[in-house]
Amino acid sequence: MLRAEHLSKRYRQGEKEVVALLGFTYAFPKGATAVVGPSGSGKTTLLNLLAGFDLPSEGGVYLDNLPLHQLPEDERARVRLEYMGFVFQQWNLIPTLTAWENVAFPLLLVGRPRKERQERAFALLERVGLAHRLHHLPSRLSGGEQQRVALARALALDPPVLFADEPTGNLDAESREQVATLLFEAGKERTLILVTHDLELARRAGHILHLKGGRLVREETPKAKG
Numbered sequence: 001m002l003r004a005e006h007l008s009k010r011y012r013q014g015e016k017e018v019v020a021l022l023g024f025t026y027a028f029p030k031g032a033t034a035v036v037g038p039s040g041s042g043k044t045t046l047l048n049l050l051a052g053f054d055l056p057s058e059g060g061v062y063l064d065n066l067p068l069h070q071l072p073e074d075e076r077a078r079v080r081l082e083y084m085g086f087v088f089q090q091w092n093l094i095p096t097l098t099a100w101e102n103v104a105f106p107l108l109l110v111g112r113p114r115k116e117r118q119e120r121a122f123a124l125l126e127r128v129g130l131a132h133r134l135h136h137l138p139s140r141l142s143g144g145e146q147q148r149v150a151l152a153r154a155l156a157l158d159p160p161v162l163f164a165d166e167p168t169g170n171l172d173a174e175s176r177e178q179v180a181t182l183l184f185e186a187g188k189e190r191t192l193i194l195v196t197h198d199l200e201l202a203r204r205a206g207h208i209l210h211l212k213g214g215r216l217v218r219e220e221t222p223k224a225k226g
């Protein structure tokens, strides 16, 4: 369970101080939670704090009671690798590695043997409908296919927490639907935190958090469609 308590982030901009996030408290339940809000409302700031990419000015982030904000960077990186998966708007696949090698990469980082890496990557790529694309380089895949590889990679170590930041932002309607369906499917078994401007996508989450001016102003629980 991922929990934020009284989380605030202030940035210095010369003389001025920008309050990017103020007093954010929320316990993210299992399943999908969407974070929405206008540009500059603090969504990316929140995601960066929850994932330990950045440290809060005040408050804390707890992963199963482990205070993430109190760990040094190398330990936060370790926690990210083992407990968190990421799917961003830009898929960020490694261009010189094939689809299966990209998916297997997190497994390589934690020292799993080749046979296990291959089996896991093949199974995940099959799950996202890409069993026929195992040996393709990212440049030979469509945008939607690349995003499905990125999702498979995010699931490689079966992380309890999955972050998605505008995961369907660059895709055409058909790919968007495919990626969204797979994402919410993966989100059923874990905590999925989805940052998006797409309200239609957000409505598929069990919870929607509305940010405005760095504050959590509203929590909605739409009827989950899955």
Ligand SMILES: Nc1ncnc2c1ncn2[C@@H]1O[C@H](COP(=O)(O)OP(=O)(O)OP(=O)(O)O)[C@@H](O)[C@H]1O
Residues within 6 Å of the ligand: 011, 012, 013, 018, 019, 020, 037, 038, 039, 040, 041, 042, 043, 044, 045, 046
């Ligand atoms: N590194 C930084 N230094 C100074 N100010 C920053 C920094 N990062 C973000 N901010 C400011 O903090 C506020 C929140 O930014 P943030 O990127 O979290 O918003 P957002 O909701 O993700 O916006 P968008 O939807 O446009 O991505 C904004 O006013 C932004 O200008």
